[in-house]
Amino acid sequence: MSETHAHSAAFVRTAILPPAAPPPGQTGVLRWMRENLFSSIPNALLTLLALYFVYTILAAILPWTLNGIWDAGSLTECRAIRDERGLSTAACWAVINERWLQLLFGFYPIDAPLLARLFYADELAAAGGMDAVFGPGSNATARIEFVGTMRAELGNALVFFFGYWRPLLALALLVVAVAPVLYNNLPRGMLIFSLIYPFLAVFLLWGGSIWGPISVALGLALSLYILKYAGARFGGLLGGLAMIVTLLCFFFNPLSLLGISGLFPLLPHVSGLLGTILPFGLPAITSDDFGGFMLAIIIGTSGIVLSLPLGIVLALGRQSSMPLIKWVCVTFIEVIRGVPLIVWLFTASLLLNYFLPPGTNFDLLLRVIIMVTLFASAYLAEVVRGGLAALPKGQYEAADSLGLDYWKSMRLIVLPQALKISIPGIVNTFIGLFKDTTLVVFIGLRDPLGLTNAIRATGEWNGIYWELYVFVALLFFVFCFFMSRYSMYLERKLATDRR
Amino acid sequence: MADLTAPPRESFRLSQLLYDARYRSLTIQVVAAILIMLLLVELVNNTVTNLAALGKDIDFGFLGTTAGYDINQQIIPFSSQDTHARAALVGILNTLLVAVLGCILATVIGVLAGVLRLSKNWLVARIMTVYVEAMRNTPLLIWIYIVFAVMTEATPLPRDFREGGSSSMIFWDSVAITNRGVYLPAPVWGAGSGIVVAIFLLSIAAIFVLRSYARKKQEQTGQQLPVLWMSLGLLIVPALLAFFVMGRPITLQYPELGGFNFEGGIQVRNSFIALWLALSLYTSAFIAEIVRSGILAVSKGQTEAAFALGIQPNRTMQLIILPQALRVIIPPLISQYLNLTKNSSLAIAVGYMDVRSTLGGITINQTGRELEGMLLLGLFYLITSLIISSLMNVYNSSVKLKER
Structure with a gap:
């Protein structure tokens, strides 16, 4: 057919023409600009306005940032260098260069003996050896002077890696512990380490005898075992009660109302016994020395880890058909959410001692962590409640009709779906919690923002603002931005509905 | 046909309290009630013991005593001779002032940023994304410090406004921005202004x-x-x-440089401006996201259906899109207002005299009544949020889709 046609017509093209190039205004950058920047006159005006805006901002910030002076001993030196170079504006990054360790770790003590042994052996020998400088009964003033010169001579990088090996190791292990939770293609065996990690981190950061954290772990494991054993034998309710009693005996003194003390809590007995059998530990560091961004990470991480289960339980409690449980949860959630965190933090620092048994006085950092956890869990409860409410009723009914009991139906059917729906809200709450850790500055903990004030209070850096704020803001931004990106990744990965 | 026999009447056995779903919830609640009671008894007992040990009691009488301190921003007149209760009221009004103004500014910026983030203009949308991400991922406290530092460090001294000085007033010589605050013209109400x-x-x-x-x-x-x-x-x-x-009964009194400082007009303190701007900028980023998701939540079919009916674009927005988007936007928007109100307690960072600094700060320090003071402070915030959230519930039920 086609051949006949070819013979009858005067000309038939046999080869397909190559496609002609589109008109110049319709390709590449030009087209993109036309569509996205100059599609109409108002749009073009908007673009020009935005360009001017960006130019103004960059013209103000870029020279300041890039001209920054990294090497100076004080703000006056910085200004002198700036004038010498003939610059109108220049950031004084020297303050970060000099103080970044302090902004990261606060006044957390460095492992001076280790540093001295590794890198400062000659001077240590000259000063009389390890025992003379660091041993018991050594001269404190001489030691402080020795450590000071050593820090100055070794430089910040060495001090960072070897002086602060304990918090650094804790952070590195935190990544290892969190990884299998975040990415489920990693081997599941790693989860065991995630369970061990909290106790390990406490040991690394606070030091002291290793048996303290181990005894706490033992107590918790014992309670869980009792829950499981008694639960299987006598039913969930009795099992739960047995667990509560075990926890009370191990960590508290249930007989305090009767005025009997000494026997309970069991915790110090266990750790004391283990400690006498096999003493092992790191130098103890008190919470007062904690500070800087490390403090934000410690409070933020513990708050996040502890508040999620509590928040889920509160959300389930709020949905409960038992009026008492429901109203207790509602009251708790509304009261916590109705009052700002800062008031709760003041409560923790001013009032908590009123509510505790006379004579108890526990760590301010621990109190803050508890308060932040309670605070975040109330917000999480509302987020999770939204997820629970968004789930079609058929899912609950299907779980019931399969004959699953309450906890099984929640664990296997309802919560996986509800939590998936509420991921964005959960992560937002976590980000909020992490940002709110800065508020601890008001009750006397040395968070990074508090340290910027402390640095400004020194003679050398009096009057320096922006460099410190930019540094701290960037630190927070990196962490929060990672969290929000991770939540987006998780949403995409868990999206099972077809769109 | 077999006789219908009555189901066998089971006698109640004790084990049913544990194993029968009908009674188990009762058992659980009784146990929970006992545990909660024990906890409460322990708390109250501890509090009473601790207070007795310190020689204190619970007494709200301190509210009626003379405060003895000054408040640098007063909406209602206050002197150091007034009572602690009045100081608390001044603080409450200051909190509400910054909260209301903050909500207004945050809404304006937030709606603008949210709409612009959806703009077809790539550059504008990117700028707004950067703005929103920067605000959302850094702590509010940093922004308060930064704005405060801008207001106190980057603004001129009052003496720079003298003849031949490096600074001058803006808006036809009516507003002066100095490192001691912003001076605005004050209205003077003459005779007959009431009628106007x-x-x-x-x-x-x-x-x-x-x-x-x-x-x-x-x-x-x-x-x-x-x-x-x-x-x-x-x-x-x-x-x-x-x-x-x-x-012309209402005239303006302009601030004028006298001695070392401006006189006349209204002085807006830097602490107020820093708190107000930082709260508004921070919250506006969240509002922008709420607005954006609200507009995206209205399906495109709605716009197309409106166009098919021949409705003009601006009336489509007004009659079709906005009412539906608002249903999604308003509840989280109000919870952002609530957050802003609670975040205004960060006034402590810049020394703004809100209710936390008067009632929950100086009053507590002077009277030593931390238990009572914190209780009242907590109650104030709690009642405020309960009122706002109940208003939200009323609104929610009024715009809820009436489904059958």
Whole structure:
């Protein structure tokens, strides 16, 4: 057919023409600009306005940032260098260069003996050896002077890696512990380490005898075992009660109302016994020395880890058909959410001692962590409640009709779906919690923002603002931005509905 | 046909309390009630013991005693001779002032940023994304410190405003931005100004009447009145006429440089501006996201259906998109307002005298009544949020989709 046609017509093209190039205004950058920047006159005006805006901002910030002076001993030196170079504006990054360790770790003590042994052996020998400088009964003033010169001579990088090996190791292990939770293609065996990690981190950061954290772990494991054993034998309710009693005996003194003390809590007995059998530990560091961004990470991480289960339980409690449980949860959630965190933090620092048994006085950092956890869990409860409410009723009914009991139906059917729906809200709450850790500055903990004030209070850096704020803001931004990106990744990965 | 036999009547056994779903919830609640009671008894017992050990009691009488401290920003008159209760009230008003103004500014910026983030203009959308991400991922406290540092460090001293100085006032010599605060012209209410204000209020009322009349007329006849222009006219013309007829009773007192500082006018403190701007900027980023998701939540089919009906684009926005988007936007928006109100307690960072610094700060320090003071402070915030959230519930139920 086609051949006949070819013979009858005067000309038939046999080869397909190559496609002609589109008109110049319709390709590449030009087209993109036309569509996205100059599609109409108002749009073009908007673009020009935005360009001017960006130019103004960059013209103000870029020279300041890039001209920054990294090497100076004080703000006056910085200004002198700036004038010498003939610059109108220049950031004084020297303050970060000099103080970044302090902004990261606060006044957390460095492992001076280790540093001295590794890198400062000659001077240590000259000063009389390890025992003379660091041993018991050594001269404190001489030691402080020795450590000071050593820090100055070794430089910040060495001090960072070897002086602060304990918090650094804790952070590195935190990544290892969190990884299998975040990415489920990693081997599941790693989860065991995630369970061990909290106790390990406490040991690394606070030091002291290793048996303290181990005894706490033992107590918790014992309670869980009792829950499981008694639960299987006598039913969930009795099992739960047995667990509560075990926890009370191990960590508290249930007989305090009767005025009997000494026997309970069991915790110090266990750790004391283990400690006498096999003493092992790191130098103890008190919470007062904690500070800087490390403090934000410690409070933020513990708050996040502890508040999620509590928040889920509160959300389930709020949905409960038992009026008492429901109203207790509602009251708790509304009261916590109705009052700002800062008031709760003041409560923790001013009032908590009123509510505790006379004579108890526990760590301010621990109190803050508890308060932040309670605070975040109330917000999480509302987020999770939204997820629970968004789930079609058929899912609950299907779980019931399969004959699953309450906890099984929640664990296997309802919560996986509800939590998936509420991921964005959960992560937002976590980000909020992490940002709110800065508020601890008001009750006397040395968070990074508090340290910027402390640095400004020194003679050398009096009057320096922006460099410190930019540094701290960037630190927070990196962490929060990672969290929000991770939540987006998780949403995409868990999206099972077809769109 | 077999006789219907009554089901065997089970006698109640004790084990049913544990194993029968009908009774188990009762058992659990009783156990929970006992545990909660024990906890409460322990708490109250501890508190009473601890207070007794310190020789304190619970007494709110301190509210009636003389405060003895000054508050640098007062909406109602306050002197150090007034009571602690009045100091708390001044603090509450300051909190509410910064919260209300913050909500307004945050909404304006937030809506703008949210809409612009959806803009087809790539550059504008990117700028807004950067803005929103920067605000959302850094702590509010840093922003408060930064704005405060800008206000105190990057603004000129009052003496720079002298003749030949490096700075000058803006807006026709009426506003001075100094490192001691912003000085604005203050209105002076002369004789007859009350009539002008009354007429202004009356014309606002008239606008509402006009709007309801216009709506009624449109429903009955289909005629549309130019409501916007008529409202604007009503708002401005009568009050302006009255202003001139009464012989310009309201005048402005401009701030003037006298000695080392500005005198006259209204001084807006840097602490207030820092808190207000930082709260607004921070919250506006969250509002922007809420607005954006609200607009995206209205499906495109709605717009297309409206166009198919021949409705103009701006009326489509007004009649079709906005009402549906608002249903999604308003509840989280109000919870952002709530957050802003609670975050205003960060006033402590810049020394703004809000309720936390008066009642929960100086009063507690002076009287040593931390238990009572914190209780009242907590109650204030709690009641405020309960009121706002119950308003939200009323609104929610009024706009809820009426599904059958």
